[in-house]
Amino acid sequence: MAGIFRALIVDDDPDLLALIRLTLEYMAGWQVFGASSAAAGLEMARDLVPDVVLVDLMMPQMDGYEFGRRLKSDPTTAGVPLVLLTARTELDQARLAEAGVAGVIFKPFQPERLAQQVRELCR
């Protein structure tokens, strides 16, 4: 399946996870993998080394900042672009920088623009 853009979505909200998965699979033709917790997401990121990881900021146990910090501190996944998904408008810039975030997409996202937004942030 070389050449297909592969995205990993990490979000504890199953409905949003399904919506993003569907949006990116059908509208952009990406191969999308989903994880419902940050811990599972880190494990999957190590196994898959996807082209991009989209992670929800507010998750129980481990938030998106900490997820990013761990993703970037692992040599296997350090080079994977990370995009943060959030409904919050106030962000901790220091923690954003520490998490090595390529960009932020604010909820609600526009399904038809989501793939393009992610691509632009990963450039």
Next chain:
Amino acid sequence: MTGSDSLEAIRAQFAAGLDGRIEAMRSSLSRLEHAFRAEDADALSRTAHSLVGTAASFGAEALAEAARELENLALGISVGKSCGAEERVAATAALARIEEAARKYQSVTPSTEIGSLAARMAVVGELTSLINATFDLQEIFRSAILMVRRVLDFRRASVVLTDEALQNYYLHTVYDSLRGGFLTDQAVFSIEQGLTGKAIRSGQPIRVDSLPGTEGILSQAGRRVSTMIVPLRVGGRVMGALNFGHEDSGRYTAEDLEWAVVLSRQIETALYYSKLLNTIAQQREDLARQHAAVQRQENQLEALIDASDAAIMLVGRDRTIVYANAMMARLAGIPREAVVGATLDRIHHLLGGSFVDRAALAPQETAISSDEPLNDQVEIAFPLRAVCKRVVAPVRDRDDSLIGHIVLYRDVTREVEADRMKSEFVSVV
């Protein structure tokens, strides 16, 4: 199934799941009304926050706005560490607005025909890709249950696994839509108990249209409920079961059960790979333990050799020095680090210079070349004049294959001198 159909299905799933979200927020708020607990305030703000982002992405703006209001109130309660009368009234009102907005959203969201064959096959396909990409059993089961929600109506779904002895089964993953989603309930049951135990014992799927509800089964005491239980097998052995329950009677058809069996075959694949990975991990651990044991033996051997006052070296099959102690290094006249790894020819060349008669080296060379043991005495002049007992012996593995030679020089000058004096004494007497 097209993308548009799928989107409608997910939208319908979101709409149907709103009741569960509202119930979860109501429960948190209800607990806060009795007493402040940080985890309840946190749960309330998280559930509301989750709804804000998701509802807005599904185009439910009014719902998102009401949820944001409740999230802010919950954050205030969390920061203030109390839930006073004013906060309670405001939060209850916000929750009522959420409920109202949810009803409006549900009324305009067409409920898709749940359980079409195409939709169900799509779920099986998604599950296959999930299994290929995920090695975490919990994640597989959770994702599988969420996927199934799109095509099968249930209130409660669970995966149970049996213990090795096949005496008990325990809850592994539990989902209850009216209790806020996945639960962390832990329970162990005898396989002699209940319908699940019966399915595990018989290895046959079970569908019951009208089961008496109890506190333990969907909390519907006094009502009739529906359930489907499909055993999961790995390597021909029942390892657990997949359960679905609905709080109404007569909810599941024969087709539902057939599809649940197809689904369980996919989950069995997940179990198989998980087991395979565990086996590989176990083997790796065993190898690591064996390696550590060998390392300990090597360390003990090296310590013994180092503690000896004899000069000792181990020669590998490739005629390089595998190990040598400090005494051997002194005998060779070079640092120990230079002895280890050196060729036998080089060490023999150096040792030859230590002998009173260089020709005494020849039997040693012959013994090593022919794998014959050697046990004799030699006189050395360096680093001090001495008589040494020399032992050369082949070292063999358990299967008798040659792994090298041990060469040992022990200073027996005093014994030789004592023997000589004894002989002289005897001859004088």
